[in-house]
Amino acid sequence: MSGLSLNDITKEFGDFKAVDNVALNVPHGTFVCLLGPSGCGKTTLLRMIAGLEEPTSGRIVIDDEDITAVPTHKRNLGMVFQSLALFPHLSVGDNIAYSLRIRGASKQDQQKRVDELLKLIHLPGFADRPVAKLSGGQRQRVAIARALALSPRLFLLDEPMSALDAKLRESMQVELRQLQQKLGITTIVVTHDQREAMTMADLVVVMGEGRIRQAAAPVEIYRKPADAFVADFIGSTNLLPVSADSAGRATVLGSAISGLTLPSGGSKASISVRPEDVHLTAPGNGAIDGTVTFVRDLGGTIETFVEAGGKTIIAVATPRERPEVKVGQSVGIVLPPESCVVLKS
Numbered sequence: 001m002s003g004l005s006l007n008d009i010t011k012e013f014g015d016f017k018a019v020d021n022v023a024l025n026v027p028h029g030t031f032v033c034l035l036g037p038s039g040c041g042k043t044t045l046l047r048m049i050a051g052l053e054e055p056t057s058g059r060i061v062i063d064d065e066d067i068t069a070v071p072t073h074k075r076n077l078g079m080v081f082q083s084l085a086l087f088p089h090l091s092v093g094d095n096i097a098y099s100l101r102i103r104g105a106s107k108q109d110q111q112k113r114v115d116e117l118l119k120l121i122h123l124p125g126f127a128d129r130p131v132a133k134l135s136g137g138q139r140q141r142v143a144i145a146r147a148l149a150l151s152p153r154l155f156l157l158d159e160p161m162s163a164l165d166a167k168l169r170e171s172m173q174v175e176l177r178q179l180q181q182k183l184g185i186t187t188i189v190v191t192h193d194q195r196e197a198m199t200m201a202d203l204v205v206v207m208g209e210g211r212i213r214q215a216a217a218p219v220e221i222y223r224k225p226a227d228a229f230v231a232d233f234i235g236s237t238n239l240l241p242v243s244a245d246s247a248g249r250a251t252v253l254g255s256a257i258s259g260l261t262l263p264s265g266g267s268k269a270s271i272s273v274r275p276e277d278v279h280l281t282a283p284g285n286g287a288i289d290g291t292v293t294f295v296r297d298l299g300g301t302i303e304t305f306v307e308a309g310g311k312t313i314i315a316v317a318t319p320r321e322r323p324e325v326k327v328g329q330s331v332g333i334v335l336p337p338e339s340c341v342v343l344k345s
């Protein structure tokens with residue numbers, strides 16, 4: 001298969017499994033984000049792909065070539081780490097040309113490639129600037145250009161945006177995605193920021209405790225989370241218990257939700273409903289009865305916290321969509337069945 005293939009990769013540190021039997025196929029040209037809470041094994045997995053860590057078991061294959069035992073410098077990878085690790089005493093051009101110089105490229109070829117890459121990262125004419133005089137975002141771009149100098153077959157980045165402030169991070173995410181699309185290079189980014197993953201990735205790989213919990217397109221991860229862990233990690237959600245009543249209807253907090261089907265077996269399950277899918281109406285008419293406990297007006301959206309059956313349910317709407325409600329008011333909560341995802345418990 002063209003692209004990257006991880007075949008049952010496990011990494012143990014002593015008795016501890018940091019990465020547990022990970023299997024993943026990444027088609028050529030895909031932008032992957034490895035996402036998950038701190039300590040879930042993202043960096044260890046990336047380091048194994050990079051050749052900086054050896055798997056305890058499993059195989060790593062790129063474009064049909066088994067590279068599990070190939071040393072890092074022979075894997076033809078571009079890498080950017082959190083620290084960026086630019087050479088502070090060198091100019092922008094010399095930083096970018098570093099790997100070309102090591103490979104013995106002629107001065108002319110180095111210059112040509114540096115100019116190409118500077119254009120690509122929107123810093124034309126910056127070759128002679130000292131790296132020390134660049135802004136955070138410019139340094140980030142130079143680190144990316146340096147990693148791409150040898151046209152690697154895989155581009156690996158570990159938390160590349162974490163040193164940037166929130167606004168710059170958002171614009172760099174868009175820039176990195178556009179650059180990757182232009183080059184069509186298979187890219188793997190480690191992040192713990194779900195917004196970052198949703199912005200950039202074709203394929204989001206959510207990890208927990210060393211295992212892949214779900215690997216899918218961003219919208220699918222958001223709309224159809226595989227389990228409560230993924231639902232809770234991606235965006236905010238309402239996780240509510242659901243059970244079948246005596247007539248077999250799905251019941252949430254004492255109200256039947258018609259049109260919602262539960263898996264057979266009658267075991268306990270839960271549902272995930274995104275706050276923007278929760279509607280508030282007048283109490284009664286089969287809606288779940290609740291009481292408003294808090295209203296947070298964020299300008300563009302309003303979050304309403306409603307207590308019902310000992311649970312707090314959050315509803316989000318724009319000021320235009322949302323009915324006027326006040327703290328202490330009784331309301332009806334409507335959960336549209338098509339927006340309720342039944343999760344494995």
Ligand code: ATP
Pocket residue numbers: 013018036037038039040041042043044045192
């Ligand atoms: P973070 O977002 O905090 O960087 P992560 O998901 O990237 O977390 P890893 O750095 O891959 O997580 O670490 C996974 C687990 O493996 C952690 O519990 C970590 O302590 C452990 N670990 C990583 N490297 C080593 C090592 N060299 N020796 C022992 N344990 C390690």
